[in-house]
Amino acid sequence: xxVKIAKNSGFCFGVKRAIKIALEAAKGNHEIVTLGPIIHNxxxxxxxxxxxxxxxxxxxxxxxRPTIIRSHGVKRETLLQLKKDGVEIxxxxxxxxxxxxxxxxxxxxxxxxxxxxxDKNHPEVQALKSYIKEEVVIVTNANGIDNKNYQRVGxxxxxxxxxxxxxxxxxxxxxxxxxxxxxxxxxxxxxIRQESTLKLAKESDLMIVVGGKNSSNTKMLAKxxxxxxxxxxxxxxxxxxxxxxxxxxxxxLTAGASTPDWVIVGVYNKIIKCMGDINSKIERIKxxxxxxxxx
Amino acid sequence: xxVKIAKNSGFCFGVKRAIKIALEAAKGNHEIVTLGPIIHNxxxxxxxxxxxxxxxxxxxxxxxRPTIIRSHGVKRETLLQLKKDGVEIxxxxxxxxxxxxxxxxxxxxxxxxxxxxxDKNHPEVQALKSYIKEEVVIVTNANGIDNKNYQRVGxxxxxxxxxxxxxxxxxxxxxxxxxxxxxxxxxxxxxIRQESTLKLAKESDLMIVVGGKNSSNTKMLAKxxxxxxxxxxxxxxxxxxxxxxxxxxxxxLTAGASTPDWVIVGVYNKIIKCMGDINSKIERIKxxxxxxxxx
Numbered sequence: 257x258x259v260k261i262a263k264n265s266g267f268c269f270g271v272k273r274a275i276k277i278a279l280e281a282a283k284g285n286h287e288i289v290t291l292g293p294i295i296h297n298x299x300x301x302x303x304x305x306x307x308x309x310x311x312x313x314x315x316x317x318x319x320x321r322p323t324i325i326r327s328h329g330v331k332r333e334t335l336l337q338l339k340k341d342g343v344e345i346x347x348x349x350x351x352x353x354x355x356x357x358x359x360x361x362x363x364x365x366x367x368x369x370x371x372x373x374x375d376k377n378h379p380e381v382q383a384l385k386s387y388i389k390e391e392v393v394i395v396t397n398a399n400g401i402d403n404k405n406y407q408r409v410g411x412x413x414x415x416x417x418x419x420x421x422x423x424x425x426x427x428x429x430x431x432x433x434x435x436x437x438x439x440x441x442x443x444x445x446x447x448i449r450q451e452s453t454l455k456l457a458k459e460s461d462l463m464i465v466v467g468g469k470n471s472s473n474t475k476m477l478a479k480x481x482x483x484x485x486x487x488x489x490x491x492x493x494x495x496x497x498x499x500x501x502x503x504x505x506x507x508x509l510t511a512g513a514s515t516p517d518w519v520i521v522g523v524y525n526k527i528i529k530c531m532g533d534i535n536s537k538i539e540r541i542k543x544x545x546x547x548x549x550x551x
Numbered sequence: 552x553x554v555k556i557a558k559n560s561g562f563c564f565g566v567k568r569a570i571k572i573a574l575e576a577a578k579g580n581h582e583i584v585t586l587g588p589i590i591h592n593x594x595x596x597x598x599x600x601x602x603x604x605x606x607x608x609x610x611x612x613x614x615x616r617p618t619i620i621r622s623h624g625v626k627r628e629t630l631l632q633l634k635k636d637g638v639e640i641x642x643x644x645x646x647x648x649x650x651x652x653x654x655x656x657x658x659x660x661x662x663x664x665x666x667x668x669x670d671k672n673h674p675e676v677q678a679l680k681s682y683i684k685e686e687v688v689i690v691t692n693a694n695g696i697d698n699k700n701y702q703r704v705g706x707x708x709x710x711x712x713x714x715x716x717x718x719x720x721x722x723x724x725x726x727x728x729x730x731x732x733x734x735x736x737x738x739x740x741x742x743i744r745q746e747s748t749l750k751l752a753k754e755s756d757l758m759i760v761v762g763g764k765n766s767s768n769t770k771m772l773a774k775x776x777x778x779x780x781x782x783x784x785x786x787x788x789x790x791x792x793x794x795x796x797x798x799x800x801x802x803x804l805t806a807g808a809s810t811p812d813w814v815i816v817g818v819y820n821k822i823i824k825c826m827g828d829i830n831s832k833i834e835r836i837k838x839x840x841x842x843x844x845x846x
């Protein structure tokens with residue numbers, strides 16, 4: 257019996273940074289809000305609420321309070337509106353997300369038709385789209401590419417997508433475009449978490465993926481894992497059922513870039529407990545091996 | 552029994568244009584040369600020789616005579632040398648090839664590392680390479696892509712390659728490049744000839760591909776066809792052997808972009824004759840159906 261945690265999992269640079277910015281801003285302010293959840297993890301958002309950082313979903317609910325811009329960024333017009341309203345802006349947008357917005361704007365200004373690999377309803381993509389004046393095409397994979405011919409196409413990606421999907425999108429475009437300019441904006445943290453998950457899924461009998469149900473990168477980890485082995489995507493330990501582990505030898509555990517360590521530790525301990533209850537072989541382990549140091 | 556000719560085959564725009572330029576130039580000149588074969592078809596080159604257009608392989612053999620630049624283009628430094636020597640230049644470079652040279656130069660000047668899909672020994676690629684100051688990577692397919700990571704890569708293709716290879720090259724580059732700029736310089740004539748050949752090969756029991764053994768685009772047609780059916784790549788009718796057609800029902804015939812009509816007609820008639828000799832069923836047909844009008 258064995259529970260293994262993916263070498264690269266949990267908080268990425270952009271999420272760590274956003275939480276740090278938020279907590280520091282909260283120190284000096286009694287009233288502070290984030291415009292939309294700062295990261296896609298309800299447990300962490302709840303914890304920030306306990307620190308006095310409230311989530312509001314619309315500009316109209318800000319009421320002049322200092323406002324944290326979420327890690328996924330916000331629409332260009334929203335940012336302009338906040339500035340116009342004289343709202344104190346605390347920008348916690350992931351620098352990689354900001355960079356993607358800059359690329360999108362540059363490509364668009366240079367006359368490229370923009371194709372985004374991403375989820376059209378995700379706030380990162382919504383924000384990204386707002387930096388492009390012309391109509392954009394948004395696809396979740398190569399099947400979304402239509403049969404049109406294009407003269408000059410610029411391809412960018414939501415930072416948390418799968419590089420394989422980006423490859424397939426570009427491949428599908430080659431025969432129907434005179435020129436394609438691809439900026440690979442999938443962030444490195446995404447790629448290494450996906451690679452770690454893939455590796456672990458291949459050697460596991462069961463995979464537990466931990467992270468927000470609304471988290472794009474966590475959903476992608478679950479999708480990758482599902483291709484190889486039975487996979488459960490959970491947010492917190494109490495979702496775990498003992499019966500999942502019956503007759504399972506190797507359990508893999510991974511977590512999205514917005515999943516806090518204390519949530520991962522909770523899930524890990526719960527798995528050990530469940531397996532111990534069934535098999536009476538595994539001791540409860542308090543530390544997470546080769547986890548902290550790998551990140 | 553049926554002999555079908557690929558809808559799109561034989562001379563392309565660039566080849567027709569080069570021959571026309573050469574013949575017109577020959578009218579007013581007793582002594583005229585091409586620097587390297589004007590097109591990759593030995594039969595046509597021989598015919599031009601009869602018109603007084605001699606092929607020389609080196610600048611040193613020009614001896615001040617007016618010089619035709621072949622359809623594949625020549626190296627930048629060769630062109631500069633000819634100009635310096637005061638040689639009268641008659642430029643028969645295919646405009647699509649010239650355009651590819653311009654793209655290569657532009658991408659290189661903009662700081663992109665250039666990757667060329669093509670045959671490093673082919674004169675078109677040799678010429679193309681001369682327009683790029685930095686060291687270039689030349690690959691014949693995706694297997695040629697090394698494991699290096701690149702910041703900014705510009706990808707161009709010899710005009711006669713296969714779009715599937717270009718797709719695979721670009722696909723292989725996506726995970727290891729920050730930015731990829733692909734200019735699809737595979738010419739339309741190449742693509743439609745390949746598509747016609749593919750379609751015909753799929754419905755034939757035997758394929759005859761006609762064109763210069765040194766012709767890149769003809770070799771590519773043969774390669775595509777070979778994936779589906781027994782294929783012979785020949786230059787002229789006398790290479791045909793009667794036994795090839797034994798027990799064959801549907802014969803497909805296609806020809807490269809540098810193969811003259813009179814060579815194709817000769818091959819067609821020879822096939823009909825061979826099949827008639829074996830089967831005594833097929834009449835000799837003098838006209839080529841749905842061929843001339845399709846181009």
